[in-house]
């Protein structure tokens with residue numbers, strides 16, 4: 052770090068604080084990224100820019116820039132920070148602000164397919180009478196936040212007025228209008244993956260801290276990337292991450308970014324497997340355990356230091372309002388220490404429970420529970436919470452303890468109670484027949500199958516946000532297919548005919564490419580829907596229809612079969628079953644890898660997955676993994 056005298060330091064900080072960063076400086080960088088396809092070069096552009104900000108500006112500005120880069124306004128778990136405005140409101144704003152009729156804007160949009168570019172073109176074509184004050188990063192960030200948070204009956208007008216103010220201030224010579232509109236739409240689509248932003252941050256900090264940036268050891272860079280990734284998976288909050296890296300140094304980050312009750316961590320995920328013998332091969336010679344795989348909703352239960360209980364979804368959404376019944380009984384199961392409940396984080400599955408027959412109810416029953424503002428006295432669908440892991444206990448993170456030890460902490464400090472709070476049923480065995488019986492029993496007990504987990508040593512540590520080989524899911528129903536269901540994004544639909552007239556008759560589904568941020572088509576689906584499903588899907592999806600496919604939808608433009616009758620905003624995920632996967636001349640999943648895309652054969656609708664964010668859909672890489680595994684078995 053540059054050593055400054057106290058006076059110089061004060062002056063330096065003072066200048067940094069008052070200096071505004073023009074928004075066009077940021078959009079110039081976004082332009083550069085958009086024009087670049089090499090991931091390495093993109094990472095270099097990102098890290099150089101972050102480094103420049105670190106040197107010349109404040110941490111606070113860097114945090115805002117990072118959020119603008121990933122098109123978010125705060126951590127995932129903070130509510131009401133979503134952008135994603137519809138095309139109607141944006142067309143209205145562009146039309147009003149740039150004085151062009153909305154029919155013209157719409158026409159341009161049909162032709163160009165990108166509202167950002169249309170806004171940019173409209174801006175450049177508009178004569179400017181006087182030069183408005185330039186936009187700066189703080190201003191854009193604050194206005195976007197106001198727009199995201201504005202609700203209620205005047206919100207539409209408020210949003211349009213804020214958008215207008217910003218659009219008017221956009222510099223006609225830069226790409227400000229283009230990126231502002233794309234931000235408002237909820238996607239920058241410059242091929243910048245979030246993992247690149249994390250790597251960019253790590254590199255920027257290493258360079259910032261280095262005495263001589265020309266002599267940075269590549270190993271150090273890799274180490275710093277691992278540290279940043281690990282810290283972020285424990286505390287998925289850029290502000291905390293950046294502030295701690297700035298204050299304590301990048302290599303001390305893990306001492307300061309550790310699990311904290313009240314901040315949901317990204318859950319550990321499992322890899323699919325197709326048979327018990329595959330499990331035995333994988334865990335050969337190791338001690339492992341099998342647990343029932345409950346079919347409900349993931350619930351990360353946090354007991355804060357002040358005694359507050361909070362429950363978070365798989366997707367880090369705060370579900371406390373949804374489960375007031377769990378909140379009020381939680382403390383009954385925790386053994387208090389001197390009258391005080393210790394802080395903790397539990398990983399659980401919330402399952403619907405039949406209190407008369409004393410048994411688990413299917414997922415469909417759970418999904419009938421209201422999602423928000425649930426009043427405890429109106430609850431008819433009761434919940435039993437099945438705890439399968441403990442990640443933090445009494446001020447101590449436990450993720451680097453073995454599963455055996457974590458279980459022991461759970462068993463010693465929590466008291467299960469039938470039908471309300473139980474530990475996941477488990478069996479430690481490596482006998483094929485015994486496991487087969489246990490799998491059958493799990494299904495008889497209304498579970499989806501088994502979760503198989505490493506029990507001892509490093510491989511049994513809890514790995515936040517990772518899809519790990521140390522957790523395998525064995526789903527009974529899918530053993531005949533590819534081993535698992537897929538969760539795909541609905542991007543279009545086909546008009547229903549015959550019995551389906553008036554509803555959509557089929558849907559176009561896509562996987563999510565985590566590297567490019569694009570949605571790649573995987574299949575058309577028309578099977579597995581009841582009449583009620585089709586009617587409610589029509590009601591749900593109709594308002595999300597868009598006149599032009601998103602520029603980040605990858606589909607075959609030449610084949611009419613692959614082109615739906617209507618396109619949607621990406622808002623909904625279908626869980627689907629497939630007989631197998633094959634290379635296809637029309638569909639596009641993982642097409643960069645194979646030349647052709649991979650598609651699902653005989654896809655069948657199972658349910659809507661509303662506990663997953665759109666970017667948590669099955670990735671194109673996962674689709675290709677399913678395809679490869681299947682190829683190696685056949």
Ligand code: ATP
Pocket residue numbers: 320321342343344345346347348349350365400439475502524535538
């Ligand atoms: P993905 O498809 O991304 O793996 P998913 O949520 O669809 O995510 P599943 O195939 O349902 O994953 O399998 C993992 C899920 O199973 C967990 O997220 C959790 O909600 C649930 N689950 C039920 N019982 C257990 C258990 N004993 N241990 C771990 N997870 C369990």
